[in-house]
Amino acid sequence: MNGSTRLRLRRGALLGPALVWWTALLAAPVLLVLAYSVFQRGVYGGVVYDFSLDNFDRIADSLYLDVLWFSVRVAGEATLVALLIGYPAAWFIATRPERWRTILLVLVVLPFWTSLLIRTYSWMVLLNDEGLINNGLQSLGIIDEPLSLLYNEFAIVLGLTYGYLPLMILPLYAAIERLSPELREAASDLGASGWRAFLTVTFPLTRAGVTAGCIFVFVPSLGNFLVPDLLGGGREQMVGNLIQTQFLKARDWPFGATLALAIIALMTIVLLIQAWINARDRTREVA
Amino acid sequence: MRGRVGGKVLGVGFAATLAFLYLPILVLVVLSFNASGLPTSWGGFTTGWYSELLNNDGLTKAFLNTLIVAFWATLISVVLGTLLAFGLEKAVKSTGLDAVSYIPMIIPDIVLAIALLSFYNLVFTQWLGLSLGLWSVILGHATFGIAFVAIIVRTRLRHFDDSMVEASLDLGANELRTFRHVTLPAITPGIVAGALVAFTLSLDEFVIAFFTAGTSVTFPIQVYSMVRFGVTPEINAAATLVVGVSLVLTVLALRLRGRSETTL
Numbered sequence: 001m002n003g004s005t006r007l008r009l010r011r012g013a014l015l016g017p018a019l020v021w022w023t024a025l026l027a028a029p030v031l032l033v034l035a036y037s038v039f040q041r042g043v044y045g046g047v048v049y050d051f052s053l054d055n056f057d058r059i060a061d062s063l064y065l066d067v068l069w070f071s072v073r074v075a076g077e078a079t080l081v082a083l084l085i086g087y088p089a090a091w092f093i094a095t096r097p098e099r100w101r102t103i104l105l106v107l108v109v110l111p112f113w114t115s116l117l118i119r120t121y122s123w124m125v126l127l128n129d130e131g132l133i134n135n136g137l138q139s140l141g142i143i144d145e146p147l148s149l150l151y152n153e154f155a156i157v158l159g160l161t162y163g164y165l166p167l168m169i170l171p172l173y174a175a176i177e178r179l180s181p182e183l184r185e186a187a188s189d190l191g192a193s194g195w196r197a198f199l200t201v202t203f204p205l206t207r208a209g210v211t212a213g214c215i216f217v218f219v220p221s222l223g224n225f226l227v228p229d230l231l232g233g234g235r236e237q238m239v240g241n242l243i244q245t246q247f248l249k250a251r252d253w254p255f256g257a258t259l260a261l262a263i264i265a266l267m268t269i270v271l272l273i274q275a276w277i278n279a280r281d282r283t284r285e286v287a
Numbered sequence: 288m289r290g291r292v293g294g295k296v297l298g299v300g301f302a303a304t305l306a307f308l309y310l311p312i313l314v315l316v317v318l319s320f321n322a323s324g325l326p327t328s329w330g331g332f333t334t335g336w337y338s339e340l341l342n343n344d345g346l347t348k349a350f351l352n353t354l355i356v357a358f359w360a361t362l363i364s365v366v367l368g369t370l371l372a373f374g375l376e377k378a379v380k381s382t383g384l385d386a387v388s389y390i391p392m393i394i395p396d397i398v399l400a401i402a403l404l405s406f407y408n409l410v411f412t413q414w415l416g417l418s419l420g421l422w423s424v425i426l427g428h429a430t431f432g433i434a435f436v437a438i439i440v441r442t443r444l445r446h447f448d449d450s451m452v453e454a455s456l457d458l459g460a461n462e463l464r465t466f467r468h469v470t471l472p473a474i475t476p477g478i479v480a481g482a483l484v485a486f487t488l489s490l491d492e493f494v495i496a497f498f499t500a501g502t503s504v505t506f507p508i509q510v511y512s513m514v515r516f517g518v519t520p521e522i523n524a525a526a527t528l529v530v531g532v533s534l535v536l537t538v539l540a541l542r543l544r545g546r547s548e549t550t551l
Binding site: 021026036125224253 | 530
């Protein structure tokens with residue numbers, strides 16, 4: 001056996017199993033479901049292989065456009081709130097002595113590795129009408145009637161922010177930690193000039209971390225099913241809930257597939273914007 | 288001076304952020320020991336909800352199912368993911384393949400879930416006449432597990448000194464012996480960490496299981512259907528157990544991966 005055959009055999013043995021697995025159980029399924037978007041639902045569910053673009057007409061209906069817009073808005077709000085909480089938190093960690101940084105970072109990331117279902121459920125316990133927050137406020141005499149904190153947009157944004165905040169903090173930390181100490185010092189001086197220095201000098205230098213963190217929160221929020229399902233209570237629907245309804249209740253798989261295609265398209269747009277911002281920042285650094 | 292005031296504000300803000308992250312979980316833990324069973328009044332300490340949990344056949348069966356799924360998904364993920372990590376670090380340098388190996392981690396879970404459901408339905412149910420069950424969840428969980436194991440093992444491989452392998456080969460050990468006695472021991476912590484991560488992810492995964500489990504029930508599916516009926520003290524106990532297990536596994540994984548690799 002000559003060298004190049006051996007090399008090829010070795011490559012095949014190492015890469016082959018995973019690539020075959022992903023061809024069969026990732027590429028083929030995703031392509032199949034996306035192909036469903038140009039077919040029709042059968043009378044008794046199932047897929048009828050008649051080519052048509054009806055599903056794309058239907059998704060342009062204001063009913064569904066509203067749901068898509070609501071999903072984008074909610075995901076955007078969660079991303080913004082996570083950024084506002086996450087940036088100072090990442091800044092704090094990055095400016096600690098080195099041995100503290102790892103510990104604090106682990107503390108921030110740990111909750112992310114526990115079940116999203118259970119972390120979302122915990123907010124149901126806190127937010128419902130007889131929940132801890134309403135009960136506490138009532139016993140303190142601050143409110144008479146329970147506030148409706150659950151099953152609305154507020155609850156969904158809160159749940160998504162809570163679920164994905166660690167994913168915002170990680171890339172921000174990495175970006176801030178790379179800054180020179182002098183730059184950080186100038187910006188932590190909270191006077192007017194300090195703020196200006198922060199906004200015009202420091203913040204732009206961490207923009208790669210900001211865009212990465214925003215992507216990490218926005219993308220899983222956009223297609224989320226669990227958080228709007230539990231905290232929106234069916235009253236507020238995001239596109240993930242709509243897909244679930246199409247697949248498991250209405251049994252209109254082709255239309256559900258079209259909605260999934262919409263999520264992927266939106267994701268792609270967001271990723272392109274990120275790539276564009278990063279590319280622009282890099283050319284500026286060179287210039 | 289102003290800088291110090293700013294620092295204090297940051298410190299208070301960070302403490303509030305940690306409270307935001309941990310208080311909801313802590314509330315569940317405390318409530319799981321609350322005898323009154325209500326979120327709003329403390330009726331004394333009890334472990335009664337945990338005994339109820341053990342007597343709840345639906346939950347215990349679902350928990351066993353989840354362990355089965357997580358075990359097989361982890362086994363597949365570790366074998367294929369480790370091979371892939373070697374392939375991408377030592378055999379082929381390709382940014383295209385690198386990108387492909389990230390897709391299972393970033394694809395929205397609902398998209399993967401309906402994709403797998405459609406595929407299983409066509410290939411396994413309609414063509415082969417099989418019905419979905421735990422095995423179909425295992426396949427789905429391994430699909431993303433492979434990617435996580437691969438990325439973790441890769442970071443370990445990158446820090447591994449190739450000259451050790453050369454030395455071993457020069458000294459007359461063949462490739463297999465070198466792999467077993469030099470390479471494998473060096474990357475074992477990475478493989479174990481990857482296994483723990485794959486196991487934790489599978490244990491907690493809900494969406495793919497919900498769509499592709501057929502009539503089988505995993506622990507997250509069972510908890511989900513209980514949650515939909517309302518808040519009960521039993522769920523708090525179940526939640527506490529799951530969060531506890533996940534935290535222990537994650538801390539172990541982080542320790543194995545070493546201080547510099549805490550980011551994933």
